[in-house]
Amino acid sequence: MVEQQTAQLDRVFHALSDSTRRAMLASLTLRAHSIGELAEPFDMSFAAASKHVKVLENAGLVRREVHGRTHLCRIEPEMLKTVDDWLREYRRLWEARFDRLDDYLRELQGKEKNHGRKNK
Amino acid sequence: MVEQQTAQLDRVFHALSDSTRRAMLASLTLRAHSIGELAEPFDMSFAAASKHVKVLENAGLVRREVHGRTHLCRIEPEMLKTVDDWLREYRRLWEARFDRLDDYLRELQGKEKNHGRKNK
Numbered sequence: 001m002v003e004q005q006t007a008q009l010d011r012v013f014h015a016l017s018d019s020t021r022r023a024m025l026a027s028l029t030l031r032a033h034s035i036g037e038l039a040e041p042f043d044m045s046f047a048a049a050s051k052h053v054k055v056l057e058n059a060g061l062v063r064r065e066v067h068g069r070t071h072l073c074r075i076e077p078e079m080l081k082t083v084d085d086w087l088r089e090y091r092r093l094w095e096a097r098f099d100r101l102d103d104y105l106r107e108l109q110g111k112e113k114n115h116g117r118k119n120k
Numbered sequence: 121m122v123e124q125q126t127a128q129l130d131r132v133f134h135a136l137s138d139s140t141r142r143a144m145l146a147s148l149t150l151r152a153h154s155i156g157e158l159a160e161p162f163d164m165s166f167a168a169a170s171k172h173v174k175v176l177e178n179a180g181l182v183r184r185e186v187h188g189r190t191h192l193c194r195i196e197p198e199m200l201k202t203v204d205d206w207l208r209e210y211r212r213l214w215e216a217r218f219d220r221l222d223d224y225l226r227e228l229q230g231k232e233k234n235h236g237r238k239n240k
Contacts, residue, residue, distance in 0.1 A: 017133035019126045022206075070168060077213035084207055086142075091204065093149060093197035116187045 010062065012079055016060035020044075021052050025061060028075035035071050038059060128180065130200055131228035140164075141172050145181060148195035155191050162236060 015021055017036035024038050039049035053073055060079040065072045135141055138170035144158050159169035180199040185192045186193055 005224070007127065010137050012138055013133050013137035017130055017137055019130055022129070026209070029209065053131065078217060079212050079214070080207060080210045081214050083203070084211065087200060087204055087207070090197050090200045093195065094201050097198060 003044075005082070008079075009082060012061065012083060015055050015061055016083075018052070018055075021056055024052060024073075025075060028062065028073060029077075032065075032072050032074045032100040035073065038073060059068065125202070129202060131179040132181065132203060134205075135175050135181055138172070138175075141176055144172060144176065144193075145195060146170075148182065148193060149197075152185075152192050152194045154192065158193060197217075 016025075020042055023041070024033075027033055027038060027041075033047055035049050035053060038053065039046055042049070050071075053062060053064065053071075056073075057064055061076055063074045063076050065074065136145075142160055143161070144153075147153055147158060147161075155169050155173060157167055158173065159166055162169070170191075173182060173184065173191075176193075177184055181196055183194045183196050185194065
């Protein structure tokens with residue numbers, strides 16, 4: 001089970017590691033697209049776009065519906081929740097860093113105010 | 121600027137697409153580790169671990185400090201915030217899906233209750 005989830009997360013991160021595939025996902029947030037429509041903004045062949053869609057499909061990020069000769073792609077946003085769940089553990093780390101930076105900046109502002117007073 | 125950010129996000133997602141590198145990051149949330157310590161749980165050579173660390177470094181997820189012959193690695197969690205920022209746009213999509221699922225389940229429960237009453 002854990003191994004399956006690990007392999008799934010590998011596929012999701014791999015799918016997201018390409019800016020063309022991320023742009024395709026962004027288009028799919030607006031509405032379903034055919035492969036041809038997904039290829040268009042990149043001046044890309046149907047075959048190349050189809051390969052990218054396959055990677056997104058394997059990661060569970062996109063679902064392809066076949067309507068005759070048209071393949072209609074839809075986003076499956078639930079899979080991105082696995083990324084969000086994975087990130088949760090790390091969120092407290094960067095938040096702690098930003099809090100410390102905040103404290104430091106406040107301290108610095110305090111010192112500057114005191115310095116300003118002394119120089120008056 | 122945008123192109124730089126795009127390339128950076130490519131590198132971050134690529135670094136995260138490998139379960140060994142994700143496990144290394146998880147170890148680094150506890151404390152700084154030498155390359156040898158990072159290699160240990162995987163029964164991996166120093167050279168192989170060092171390659172993984174290089175990918176994490178290139179993505180800005182890890183910082184390496186050289187102390188004589190020891191390379192000490194620290195996590196840089198701020199870079200994961202870029203993933204979180206990228207996810208934000210999609211979060212509303214899966215949340216909307218879960219809300220709809222919630223409505224549907226509530227509707228279903230309502231029907232079951234009514235059905236139960238009729239059969240009494």
